[in-house]
Every structure is written in structure tokens, then in C-alpha cells.
């Protein structure tokens with residue numbers, strides 16, 4: 223896809239059907255020191271065909287949210303409340319066996335370190351054909367191999383290399399193999415958790431270009447989890463900003479970057495190095511992200527916020543629309559009596 | 565024992581020898597045994613000769629480098645590739661090498677920040693470790709403050725090392741978990757500043773804690789590394805580096821493991837410390853965007869070589885090497901309106917054991933000229949109209965600029 227086509231492409235998914243809907247989801251980790259509220263009453267709709275960027279600093283709950291969407295939270299973590307609607311079904315109510323089926327076939331996940339999900343003793347071709355034949359028993363071995371070869375070629379790897387083992391590939395190639403695995407089953411939704419964080423910039427850019435092409439070609443919906451704000455600006459149609467386990471802001475990439483509402487997002491954008499800007503200084507945001515054992519009261523950003531008002535430490539703002547489709551959880555955009563409640 | 569002490573003892577010993585020499589020679593002459601006289605005169609002359617040579621060997625002339633603090637010339641580090649027994653037999657003992665650093669030269673002026681950027685595996689960290697002499701070079705020289713580090717013996721190198729400090733990416737790995745913050749910062753001073761009293765050192769630690777923004781100092785002094793945040797740990801590592809009053813700090817990805825908001829704070833701190841303590845930095849990073857905020861000059865590495873080096877602004881605004889251009893253009897920009905201006909190179913970095921012949925970059929280069937780029941190695945030469953902006957590319961600064969598509973009106977990759 224050309225760089226010019228990206229803009230047009232982005233606006234075409236501005237309004238789409240909802241593919242996945244998260245309602246009031248909370249996830250906690252039980253630790254010796256207490257309960258960590260890693261995801262705290264999050265609601266979010268993912269639209270069919272979009273690339274949704276999920277950003278925030280480390281520890282804000284991005285990976286936990288991604289795993290919860292796959293129902294892959296394991297002890298000491300647990301989903302304490304909420305609904306997960308995927309294609310008309312509440313995943314919280316399906317059996318573990320059904321969930322395994324859905325996970326393999328319709329929800330794909332790509333991690334930062336693909337070696338954790340590839341079997342080092344299996345050739346790439348076996349990974350692919352096995353995935354295909356387990357979920358589609360009617361497909362013959364030969365047909366599965368055909369499909370695997372096509373995918374490998376499509377992802378820019380040489381087809382001969384299909385008989386190599388995972389360790390023989392570079393990081394960038396392994397990420398392509400992970401995507402191939404998701405595509406082998408024609409997944410509807412791919413959740414990619416920091417897929418480019420271990421990659422160098424050129425390989426990262428190649429991978430992001432590929433993701434955009436595949437989205438169009440395979441009608442994919444992608445959630446791109448990353449702490450890298452530049453990557454989100456480059457690839458996402460819509461952006462969700464997380465802070466302290468909660469949603470801080472949500473909107474189109476233009477709204478969130480060019481008309482940022484939440485003071486956290488505003489600070490973050492001015493604190494991130496931008497190679498294109500002329501010699502401005504980086505913004506010095508006060509403090510550090512909070513420990514989620516003790517999420518601050520009211521608006522969790524209030525201890526670091528340059529616009530803090532009395533109400534901010536007392537009551538939590540709603541995650542409400544500022545303009546249609548653009549949400550922020552901040553008192554600056556919501557009616558209040560100015561004093562806060564006793 | 566201090567260097568002065570050793571020098572006094574040596575001088576004393578030589579004086580005693582000389583005295584014995586003079587005395588016995590005189591006795592020998594008086595007893596007309598000239599054969600012995602010559603022998604004893606030798607005893608006199610030898611110490612004198614040694615004395616005369618001593619000043620020439622003194623390897624720590626402070627400030628001898630003048631304006632230039634670090635000069636690196638023709639540096640190479642080739643790591644032998646470990647092979648299995650059978651593979652070794654098959655190759656008949658022929659050894660392969662990873663050419664981690666392959667003919668690298670640069671200078672850093674006093675007070676300057678030189679950035680070294682490039683993708684992982686390009687050799688940045690190895691250069692850093694060679695400059696600190698944590699590694700011995702296969703070839704080439706590192707001259708710090710006028711002194712060739714290779715010429716220093718162990719003792720002098722140890723003494724010299726306090727002028728150079730290092731800050732790595734992961735502060736948790738560089739801090740001893742059983743030492744308090746105060747002990748960690750003070751530790752190098754016990755070795756390098758033995759003449760200070762414990763009280764003086766404690767005061768120094770407090771001052772440094774304050775300088776790196778860890779206040780109140782007495783609150784942090786007795787904390788352990790795991791009790792403070794990641795950003796604060798890196799501040800501790802910086803304070804520890806400063807206690808020996810170094811001239812040079814090699815910072816190898818110093819902010820890479822911090823969060824965005826914390827990265828900005830650490831970067832600002834490093835700039836402040838540089839001015840306050842008259843430091844010079846070799847700033848190693850894979851993140852080109854951050855170099856913009858701290859570096860005066862920048863070198864771009866690819867497969868063990870510097871392909872472009874010059875004043876940061878010049879390199880960023882007028883990048884010449886096709887690899888530099890691709891790298892700069894691939895950096896993600898936090899602005900959705902931004903569009904990449906250069907095509908991405910295809911493929912990935914080749915194996916450093918068998919780098920491509922000629923220009924290392926030619927198999928991926930959008931403007932490579934067949935018969936030129938795949939043959940001869942281009943050397944770093946100045947960009948026309950600039951003294952200190954150097955590029956190694958046949959078509960940009962070499963003898964084949966007439967083949968450059970940017971000149972002949974073709975695509976300006």
C-alpha cells in the first residue's frame with residue numbers, strides 16, 4: 223500500500239460494525255502485598271476491520287487487557303467482573319473447550335517474543351500445517367502445506383525456508399511467522415502485544431507496512447498493544463490510551479494526537495522524542511506511573527496533573543464523550559460543582 | 565599504596581645503589597684495581613640512566629590531549645566464532661570472526677556529546693567497551709586525554725580508569741542488591757579517592773544525590789535498589805559514576821529501559837550533569853529520536869563500520885549515506901500526519917561473519933552501482949563543502965559521484 227493510501231484507508235474504517243466489545247472489565251492479581259487492580263472497569267468497542275492502538279506506559283495494564291480478551295489470565299490473576307462480547311457471544315460464559323476452539327481459530331495473538339509461542343523442535347511448516355489441520359480436519363496434509371507455502375511467500379519469507387526451525391530465523395522473520403499462524407486460520411481478530419518492541423526500526427517499519435497490507439487483504443481486525451507512541455501514530459486508525467488500569471482517552475488517531483484531551487496524553491505526547499520537530503525541549507512530566515496496589519483516589523492521574531482541581535482527588539471522572547466518538551476520563555470536560563463532594 | 569609512595573621508594577633505592585656505586589668505585593680506584601672500578605662505576609651509571617628515563621615513562625600527563633579528549637584510530641575488534649569439535653576439524657582449524665568493530669575512527673572533543681547510533685549488532689556497545697578498555701582491541705588505538713591506553717600497565721590503567729565511567733541500560737543489573745544507595749555511590753570513591761575521610765565521602769554522596777535529583781538525600785541514602793523506581797536507580801548509577809570526577813562517561817543505552825515520561829527526565833538530567841560537572845559523553849543508542857536532544861555530533865554504524873559521522877544537525881537535515889537516510893526515515897514519528905520519505909531497504913542486516921564485499925550496504929542499497937559498490941570498500945570522506953561531515957559511499961563522497969542518481973536527476977534515494 224502506498225503511503226498516500228493510508229490516510230484514505232484510515233477514514234474508511236471510521237464507522238464500522240463492532241467486532242469485539244469489552245464491558246466493565248476488571249482484572250486483579252493477588253499478591254502478597256495485596257490486590258493489584260491491573261484492569262479496572264474498562265469498556266471498549268473494537269470495530270471490524272480497524273487497527274486499534276492500545277498505548278500507555280509499562281505496568282498500566284495493556285497486556286493484561288489483551289490476555290483477558292483471549293481469556294488467558296492465569297493465577298494469581300483473575301477476571302473479577304465484566305463481559306467480553308465477541309461476534310455476538312459473551313466469552314465469559316463459554317466453556318474452556320469452546321474457548322480453546324475460538325482462541326485457535328478466530329482470535330490470534332502475537333507476542334513480543336515469538337519464541338515463547340513457537341515450539342523450538344518443530345519446523346515452521348509443521349507449526350502451520352498442524353494449526354490448520356487441527357482446526358479444519360477436512361483439509362488434507364498436502365492442501366495445508368500448500369496454504370502454508372503461500373502464506374510464507376506472502377509474508378516475504380523465502381518458501382524454501384518453510385522447513386527451517388524457529389531459531390534459524392531473525393526476530394523480524396519470527397514475527398512474520400506468528401502473523402502467518404494467525405492468518406493460516408483466517409483469524410478475525412489479531413491481538414499483537416508489543417510485536418515490534420524487540421525489532422530494529424527498519425525491520426519494525428517493514429513489519430508495520432506488512433500489517434497494513436494484510437489488514438486490507440485478509441479483512442483483519444488488529445489490536446496493536448505498544449508503549450511506543452510513534453508506532454501507534456504510524457499504524458493505528460483509532461487509539462486507546464490507558465493509565466493506571468483504566469481508559470484515559472479514546473478516539474481516532476487524529477483526534478487523540480492532534481486534539482488531545484486528557485492531560486496525561488497531552489504530557490506524554492510532549493515528552494516523547496520527535497525526530498521531525500525542531501530543537502524543542504522535551505516536556506518534563508512530574509512523577510512516575512503509580513503502583514496499582516494503591517491506585518490514587520479519584521482521577522488516578524491527579525497527583526501528576528498540571529490542571530488538578532479539588533474534585534479530581536475526590537471523585538472519579540466518567541469515561542465520557544467529549545465530541546462524538548472521542549472520549550476522555552477527565553473532569554476538565556465534565557460538569558461538576560467545582561468543589562467536589564464531601 | 566599511592567603512586568607517590570612507590571615513586572619515593574624507588575627513588576630511595578636508586579639513591580642507595582648510586583651511593584654504594586660511588587663509594588666502592590672510589591675505594592677501587594684508591595686500591596688500583598681498575599677492573600672493579602669500572603664495574604662499580606656501572607652501578608653508578610645504571611641508576612642514573614634509569615632516573616633519566618623515568619619522566620618519559622610517566623604515563624599520566626593530565627590534559628595532554630588538549631581540546632580532544634578521546635581519539636579512536638583504526639579500531640578493530642574481531643571475535644573468533646566458537647565452533648564445535650567436528651566443525652573445527654572440517655574447516656581444518658580455519659577460524660571465522662565476527663567483525664564486531666571493523667576500522668572505526670573518530671574523535672570526541674572535551675565537553676562534547678558524540679552519539680553512536682545504528683541497529684542492534686552494528687557494534688556500538690563493542691566500541692564503547694573498547695574505549696573504556698573493558699575489551700582489548702584486535703587492532704587500533706584508543707587515546708584518551710593524550711594517553712594511549714594500550715601503553716598503560718595494569719596499575720596505571722586502573723588509576724586512569726576513574727577518569728572514564730560507564731552507564732549501562734539496566735541499572736538493576738549494575739547495582740549490588742545488598743548495598744544501600746549510599747554505599748553503592750560511595751564504593752568507587754573508597755578505591756579511587758583513598759585520601760578522603762569517610763565523613764568527606766558521605767558529604768560527597770549527599771551532594772551527588774542532590775545533583776541527580778534524589779532529594780532529600782538522607783531519605784534515599786539508606787534505601788536499597790529494589791526500594792526505589794527504575795528511573796531513580798539510573799539516577800543512582802549516574803551519581804556513582806560522578807563520584808570519581810570522571811572526564812568521560814560512556815552511556816550505553818542509558819534511558820532505553822525507562823518509560824517515556826521517565827526517559828525525558830533522565831535525558832534532561834544527563835544534559836544538566838554534563839554542564840555542571842564538565843563531562844564529555846559517548847552516547848550509545850539505537851533510538852535516533854533521542855540523540856536529537858542531547859548529541860552535538862553523531863556517528864551512524866552499520867556492520868561494524870561508521871558509515872556517516874558529523875554534526876548532528878547536518879547529518880539529520882542533510883543525510884548523505886543511503887543507509888542513514890533509510891534509518892532516519894524509518895524512525896516512527898508521533899504524528900499521524902507524518903509520511904515516510906524514503907523507501908525502506910529490503911531484507912535484513914547480513915551476517916557479520918561474512919559481510920558483503922565492497923560497500924557492506926550494497927545488497928540493500930537503492931542506488932548501488934554494479935561494478936563499483938560491490939567491488940571496493942568506500943572510505944570515510946568529507947562531504948563537499950563541509951569539513952567534519954564524513955560519509956563512506958562511492959556515489960556520495962567517493963570517486964563515482966557521477967553515478968549518483970541524485971545528480972543525474974534520477975530518484976534521490
Ligand SMILES: Nc1ncnc2c1ncn2[C@@H]1O[C@H](COP(=O)(O)OP(=O)(O)O)[C@@H](O)[C@H]1O
Pocket residue numbers: 251252253258259260278279280281282283284285286287297298299513514
Ligand atoms: N502475574 C502477575 N502477578 C502479579 N502482578 C502482575 C502480574 N502480571 C502483571 N501484573 C501487574 O499488573 C499491572 C499491569 O501489568 P501489565 O498488564 O503487564 O501492564 P503493561 O502491559 O501495560 O506493561 C502491573 O502493575 C503489573 O505489575
Ligand SMILES: Nc1ncnc2c1ncn2[C@@H]1O[C@H](COP(=O)(O)OP(=O)(O)O)[C@@H](O)[C@H]1O
Pocket residue numbers: 643662663664665682683684685686687688689690691916
Ligand atoms: N563477547 C562477544 N563474543 C562474540 N561476539 C560478540 C561479543 N560481543 C559482541 N559480539 C558480536 O559483535 C557484534 C556487535 O555487537 P554489539 O557491539 O553488542 O552491537 P550493538 O551494541 O550495536 O547492538 C554482534 O554481532 C555481536 O553478536
Ligand code: SF4
Pocket residue numbers: 885886887923924925926927929930931932933937942956957958959960
Ligand atoms: S556505496 Fe554504493 S552501496 Fe554503499 S551506500 Fe553508497 S551507493 Fe549504496
Ligand SMILES: [Mg+2]
Pocket residue numbers: 284285286416
Ligand atoms: Mg505489556
Ligand SMILES: [Mg+2]
Pocket residue numbers: 688689690
Ligand atoms: Mg548494544
